[in-house]
Amino acid sequence: MITSLIRKTSLFVSLFLMTLVLLEYIDVTTKPVPTVAGVSQSLPNIKPPEYTTVFSALPSQKTDIITSVKTADARAEILRQYLARYESPLEPLADLIVSVADENDFDYRWMVAIAQQESNLCKRIPEDSYNCWGWGIYGDKVTRFDSFEEAIRRIAPQFKEIFLQDNHSKDPFKVMRTYTPPSDGSWAEGINQFFSELQ
Numbered sequence: 001m002i003t004s005l006i007r008k009t010s011l012f013v014s015l016f017l018m019t020l021v022l023l024e025y026i027d028v029t030t031k032p033v034p035t036v037a038g039v040s041q042s043l044p045n046i047k048p049p050e051y052t053t054v055f056s057a058l059p060s061q062k063t064d065i066i067t068s069v070k071t072a073d074a075r076a077e078i079l080r081q082y083l084a085r086y087e088s089p090l091e092p093l094a095d096l097i098v099s100v101a102d103e104n105d106f107d108y109r110w111m112v113a114i115a116q117q118e119s120n121l122c123k124r125i126p127e128d129s130y131n132c133w134g135w136g137i138y139g140d141k142v143t144r145f146d147s148f149e150e151a152i153r154r155i156a157p158q159f160k161e162i163f164l165q166d167n168h169s170k171d172p173f174k175v176m177r178t179y180t181p182p183s184d185g186s187w188a189e190g191i192n193q194f195f196s197e198l199q
Contacts (some may be wrong), residue, residue: 075098079094082197087123096149100153106164120131131151136182172188
């Protein structure tokens with residue numbers, strides 16, 4: 001008996017609350033908008049509160065959004081990550097390597113691949129030479145630079161002029177014949193491998 005009474009009371013309270021919510025909804029949707037210059041309008045169809053999601057950052061009306069996307073040159077970042085992975089002292093100069101290669105109209109990967117092949121990306125070079133490319137190093141002769149930046153800026157134009165001409169620019173085996181003639185082919189194979197890693 002008491003259980004039945006509790007159920008009925010619970011049902012009555014639930015219905016009562018639902019009625020209040022419904023009346024509140026009807027009141028909201030039919031309430032007139034404040035009068036502007038003598039014109040009164042009803043609010044447009046409004047979804048029930050439980051289905052209405054408010055995003056304050058979104059515009060209230062449909063608008064066309066025009067966006068401008070700038071595409072960044074990803075080569076310098078790819079190169080920076082590559083140099084960081086090998087703990088190369090050239091890492092801070094990734095942007096410079098790409099821009100100097102562009103200025104001299106050759107693939108930036110040449111500078112990196114040759115430095116990888118010749119000096120393990122500048123980790124094995126003659127002391128105080130900043131020469132990662134084996135440039136002018138033979139016997140007791142060592143070409144020295146004041147910094148890695150100077151070496152990059154001075155070597156790049158000569159590299160283009162001497163080694164990347166006559167359609168050699170995409171063939172490490174042709175470049176090898178003049179860059180390091182004694183090589184048995186391993187130099188060019190190494191260059192090809194490093195080129196692939198930098199794709």
